[in-house]
Amino acid sequence: LKKHQPPSRYLFAGGLFLFCLLTSFLSFSGPQEKYWVTFKDKNGSVFNPEAYFDARTILQRKQLNIAIADSTDFPVSGNYLSLIEKTGAKLSWYSRWLNGVAVIASPEQKENIRKLPCVLDVEQMSLNATISEVKPRSPEKANIDLLRFQTSRMQGDLFKKEKLDGTGIRIAVFDAGFPGVDKSPVFKKLRDEKKIVATYDFVSKKEFVYGHHWHGCATLSCIAGIADSLNMGLATGAEFLLARTEYALREPASEEEYWLAAAEWADQHGANIISSSLGYTNKRYFSNEMNGRKSLVARAATIAAQKGILVVNAAGNEGQEDWHIIDTPADADSVLAIGGVDPERDLHIYFSSYGPTSDGKMKPNLCASGKAVVAGKKGLKTSFGTSFSTPLVAGFAACAWQSHREWTNMDLFAELQKSGHLYPYFDYVHGYGIPQASYFLDKNKTVDPTFDFVIVNNEIKVILREKYSYTADENAMGYSARRNLFYKVEDQFGRMVSYNVLLAEEKAVLHFLAEDFREGDAITVHFEGYTSSLDFPKLDIPDDPIQK
DSSP states (O other), X not given: OOOOOOOSSOOOOOXXXXXXXXXXXXXXXXXXXXXXXXESOOTTOOOOHHHXXXXXXXXXXXXXTXXXXXXXXXXXXXXXXXXXXXXXXXXXXXXXXXXXXEEEEOHHHHXXXXXXXXXXXXXXXXXXXXXXXXXXXXXXXXXXXXXXXXXXXXXXXXXXXXXXXXXXXXXXXXXXXXXXXXXXXXXHHHHHTTOEEEEXXXXXXXXXXXXXXXXXXXXXXXXXOEEXXXXXXXXTTOEEEEEEOOOTTSSSOOOHHHHHHHHHXXXXXXXXXXXXXXXXXXXXXXXXXXXXXXXXXXXXXXXXXXXXXXXXXXXXXXXXXXXXXXXXXXXXXXXXXXXXXXXXXXXEOTTSOBOOOTTSOOOOOEEEESEEEEEETTEEEEEESHHHHHHHHHHHHHHHHHHTTTSOHHHHHHHHHHTBTTTTOOBTTTBTOSXXXXXXXOTTOOOOOOEEEEEETTEEEEEEOGGGSOGGGTTTTTOOOOOEEEEXXXXXXXXXXXXXXXXXXXXXXXXXXXXXXXXXXXEEEEETTEEXXXXXXXXXXXXXXXXX
């Protein structure tokens, strides 16, 4: 199978940081393997939602006009589990939502399981989970300017001014451990106000999560940490569910089954948002299967969204790797996939994974700083990864939802995309850009044009408006531009053919030859908050043959 390749016409020059991805593998001695068993039905299963769900979950479903319980909420049939145990296979975590169970079995046991009349399918679980964090060659000390930037670039001060801090929102954080969260001064407010309402270690099957890998401490700090009175994230007033779902470096594996179990647990305990900086890639799936429907975690994330939860997941750090594209469950339609930007250039950071999905849907959806000040084992540190852009956006989302509690999770999803600083422009590395708090507080804001399309003979030019045309005079005019001009070309079927970014240093900033375009093509340009498109006359054409 040929892997997705990056667009050939692309203009980014990233820094050459050397990094390694935290990857873990699982293998079993002897002939036993791990399999996912899916059942045909739930015969004999009974369910009492009032006894199972947190009262908050039931209230949320009523408010969102979602059924308090449906067939996906019923537990897996105990009779079916007993039948599998009788084959000699060992049971692991099961999923109500997907009506299945992970088992460890020999080839003979697997075949006996497959023959059971209650079994629909048996899939092998060869796994490769990655934590979406990147390590620089040498450790970096925390940077106070970066600490301010990681929230200010999203206009976090506007939320703070309006006293929007995620109060009333419950966020589930999935990670590899949370050492220090029970002691670090960064989380003192959470502890003092008893904002951590439930914890569970799905790897060790116990409630204590304050050990193992520091990564969860870091991601949580990007949502709700406070360092020397400075907010590291924006949702300092939210409540939290902490779930350890990954082995990280200490064991040879990290598994989707823990993510599935944690998602159902989060729903049971009234989560509004799931923040996950984890992804699954090439040891389990082919790149053409990143379509939001194939992987177990993508299917579970989709059900979580149907239950009223906003799922925020890292796009992944494979931008310079062979895999290259987004991980799963970031590929699911209803998952808000988050890419990373370089805070020094305000552009795609070199390691952030590329979209679209394998079937052409736009990903990532949004982005945030891929370099952040986080809480580590010994105080603050600077770290890289979409692991940190993701919780930054999750905290932002909690504040936005607090400002409009009447919204459903998918209403919020749509509004978050519209808040992106590039919207309505998008591409396959920035999505709609970095979310902006002003969108939720000032809906009447208008943007004046910053450029024009000018057609002269066979040439199409993009000409900057006078205010933006002379970089040497801009400081004297009191205007400071970032100077990044984004543009893309789409074909007659709306498919993105190419996309690019350049520095706008001349008045005539961009030009094309008309002969290079076909009827139905479109050029879209975004500069300094303004987006405009030039459409070529469309022919009467058939439907997209690829979609057929």
